[in-house]
Amino acid sequence: MNKELNLLGLATRAGKVINGEPLTLDGIKRKSVKLVYLASDAGNSTKKRIRDKTTTQSIPLIEDYTNHELSQSTGAYNRVVLGVTDVGFKKKLLELNEKGT
Template identity: 55%
Template sequence: MKDKVLNLLGIAKRAGKLTTGEEKTIESIRNQSAKLVFVASDASNNTSKKVRDKCSYYNIPLIDKYSNMELSQATGASNRVALSIADSGFSRKMLELMEKGK
């Protein structure tokens, strides 16, 4: 299950539907282009709280099951703790896979 979501992250990156980095992710949440947000499970408390609060305020789903290393490897970007998906198709499928994995 985990691998499928991470594979989809890589595909979303290649499709140009992924925003990486804390500031750009928060910006995408604010302008509501983010359909789904990932924050690394090992992100700092400050970063994690900031992203969680924004997602909660704008009612955007958040996934925090993956480590910084897993997210970085899946997207080919180094040391990324926050990512957002700007495509409802990708986000729907990832949420579906996360639900099945519970």
């Protein structure tokens, strides 16, 4: 597993990640979500809803990982949408994503 997914797992264990589409969309609405992970193999309707919401709210969106990779990193089954709620984790995750590690 790469460093970005390892850090995502750490953020999850620290309670700084929201799991699931409804909770993430609610967190975006409340402005508590700072970064969103969307599984690359998510359904088209889910992709459209998440992309539209993150675009209108100017929230970074990462679509580099599959459902399996996101699920494995968070230790939960069938994770398609994840919302990171901590600014520190957001910055480091984006930094690692840009480096491609």
